[in-house]
Amino acid sequence: MLEHIEAALRRPNFIAFVVLFLWGLFIMVTHPNLVKKLIGMYLVQTSVIFLLVTLSAKKGATVPILQGTDAIQSVTHEIDPAMYANPLPQVLTLTAIVVQVATLGVSLALVTASYRKYGSLDEDEILKRIE
Amino acid sequence: MSYHLPVIIFLIPFLTAICMPVVVGKRLHWCRPMALAAVFAMCVAAVVNLWIVLDHGETRYAFGGWDISTSLPAPPIGIEWVNDGLASIMLVVLSFLASVCLIYGGPLLPQSLGRRVVLYYTLILILISGLTGIVFAGDIFNIFVFLEVAALSSYALVAVSGGRALVAAFRYLMLGTLGASFYLLGVVFLYAVTGTLNMADLAQQLMDKPELLTSKAVIAGSTFMFIGLGIKMALFPLHGWLPDAYTRAPDAISPILAALMTKVALYAWIRIMFWVLGARAEMGQVHLLTLLGVLGAVAAVVGALLALSQQDVKRMFAYGGISHIGLILIGVSQGNQTGFAGGMFYLINDAVMQASAFFIAGAAVYQHGARTVDEWASLRGSPWMTGALIILAMSMIGIPPTGGFFGKWYIILGAIEAGNYLAVGAVVVATLLTMAYFQRLFISIFRDLQTSSSTVRVETHRSLRVSVGVTSVAIIVLGLCSDPIIKLFRDTAESLGLMQE
Numbered sequence: 001m002l003e004h005i006e007a008a009l010r011r012p013n014f015i016a017f018v019v020l021f022l023w024g025l026f027i028m029v030t031h032p033n034l035v036k037k038l039i040g041m042y043l044v045q046t047s048v049i050f051l052l053v054t055l056s057a058k059k060g061a062t063v064p065i066l067q068g069t070d071a072i073q074s075v076t077h078e079i080d081p082a083m084y085a086n087p088l089p090q091v092l093t094l095t096a097i098v099v100q101v102a103t104l105g106v107s108l109a110l111v112t113a114s115y116r117k118y119g120s121l122d123e124d125e126i127l128k129r130i131e
Numbered sequence: 132m133s134y135h136l137p138v139i140i141f142l143i144p145f146l147t148a149i150c151m152p153v154v155v156g157k158r159l160h161w162c163r164p165m166a167l168a169a170v171f172a173m174c175v176a177a178v179v180n181l182w183i184v185l186d187h188g189e190t191r192y193a194f195g196g197w198d199i200s201t202s203l204p205a206p207p208i209g210i211e212w213v214n215d216g217l218a219s220i221m222l223v224v225l226s227f228l229a230s231v232c233l234i235y236g237g238p239l240l241p242q243s244l245g246r247r248v249v250l251y252y253t254l255i256l257i258l259i260s261g262l263t264g265i266v267f268a269g270d271i272f273n274i275f276v277f278l279e280v281a282a283l284s285s286y287a288l289v290a291v292s293g294g295r296a297l298v299a300a301f302r303y304l305m306l307g308t309l310g311a312s313f314y315l316l317g318v319v320f321l322y323a324v325t326g327t328l329n330m331a332d333l334a335q336q337l338m339d340k341p342e343l344l345t346s347k348a349v350i351a352g353s354t355f356m357f358i359g360l361g362i363k364m365a366l367f368p369l370h371g372w373l374p375d376a377y378t379r380a381p382d383a384i385s386p387i388l389a390a391l392m393t394k395v396a397l398y399a400w401i402r403i404m405f406w407v408l409g410a411r412a413e414m415g416q417v418h419l420l421t422l423l424g425v426l427g428a429v430a431a432v433v434g435a436l437l438a439l440s441q442q443d444v445k446r447m448f449a450y451g452g453i454s455h456i457g458l459i460l461i462g463v464s465q466g467n468q469t470g471f472a473g474g475m476f477y478l479i480n481d482a483v484m485q486a487s488a489f490f491i492a493g494a495a496v497y498q499h500g501a502r503t504v505d506e507w508a509s510l511r512g513s514p515w516m517t518g519a520l521i522i523l524a525m526s527m528i529g530i531p532p533t534g535g536f537f538g539k540w541y542i543i544l545g546a547i548e549a550g551n552y553l554a555v556g557a558v559v560v561a562t563l564l565t566m567a568y569f570q571r572l573f574i575s576i577f578r579d580l581q582t583s584s585s586t587v588r589v590e591t592h593r594s595l596r597v598s599v600g601v602t603s604v605a606i607i608v609l610g611l612c613s614d615p616i617i618k619l620f621r622d623t624a625e626s627l628g629l630m631q632e
Contacts, residue, residue: 045312045315051319092272103308114301
């Protein structure tokens, strides 16, 4: 048990991720208000992207373009990968954010449409008016 | 030219979708011919692609020329598409069903759409191109992106007619996005462990380092991916969004969603399960395939039970679809060639059968306003629909000349080969329950046939007749030509290292 806690404390980003993810899930499940549900959904998505970013973070790394002596000697010279940030996770993050924004757009359109139709943002209220 | 064929197939619906609002402008009657031309072109290209793949073997397409590597055979750094036998046959089914669904959708479009009909066709073409992307993708992140492209357009399509569909679409969106987040989380885990997203490269790394496969990160990652795709494919405990979304969706939309969305998500999971994790993967102490077999058996029986208890026919067929997902999972999880081939063959059949089922249900609403089982009595006025329903019932229950029979036959044979009698029992029980719910429909239609003379004969609309006829013929043709398709799947299974006993 103790070593599990110790291992978790050594990775604070995982703790932050778990808290954010479960918090978002909780809001999604419990709140009757549609907009609040969306906020929960946004939290869930953001927490996953957050995990991706923290996993790929490097201290003191720079843009992935060969610099200084590396640029000249890249053929013969051994390049230290710790010097350069990995571009792939960042590209993944960007793509995931684009997907997230598109989802948010569609969901806000749906919420607006159901507000215009039923005059309420409360899920129970809407279900009552449908009956 | 043939090397670029997969991308061309993807670009046909995608470019048409983007150009449509610009080209059509105020001439709304151009939309349908344009969309139909695009999907027909896609059909032809898909058939040519299948023929080329069968002739020359699989090809891999590396985007942006990123396959230049000094140490062969290294996977490309960029995105890779895999064009093998399985993908190309799925693509033929996909483009065929897409075109039939578009033919069918014309007269059933909600009148309230008005000028927005352009957007409807744009969305449906984007949905088709998203599904094409999933079928070809050889990269787990690429699957995520295309899943979301397809899912976003299907949320919008479900909600297109407004009213009660809005709530169903919102719920679908919530759960679908949750599923996508789970899937992405799984991708992040696998990426963190292996540093690659390419499916072939992942499989290679897992094979080289067997300790990786039992590491917590890979187990957690693949579990999250499975939960995510499980929501998308509406596997039994995660199916909550499906019945409402398919029942409330406009009648023009539900066939294409029912036929393709869940099936393609299941296809994506089969790709990951067999092509990345390998058939011998274990989750903790449990064999992964055993676990899936049990989940499939539960889904098959419970889905059919729930279908039996429904009054609304569209909802009944929706639950039937959930039960079929279970049947396919039973087939592919037996760990032998026969079961795998049967499962994949049933997947193709199920796509065609679900399309046909929702065609008939939609036509019943359109012509007779019949939604519930009791109201379906009026369906006896349209012989075309009743005939198609009989063929559909034969295939769903599994009576010989139809495709459904051969799918179930090989699934059961595979289960017997594996000595898995629980799975055999589940398939048989699901079949009996399927028979029972079709019985309810037929009792409703044929009861008091002599006494009641009040039935009105309604002339079926031509495009409804064509689409229902084509799918009924396809069900029988799939049954008659089951041999070569099963053989193709057997070869695929053999290349995956599945046993033949």
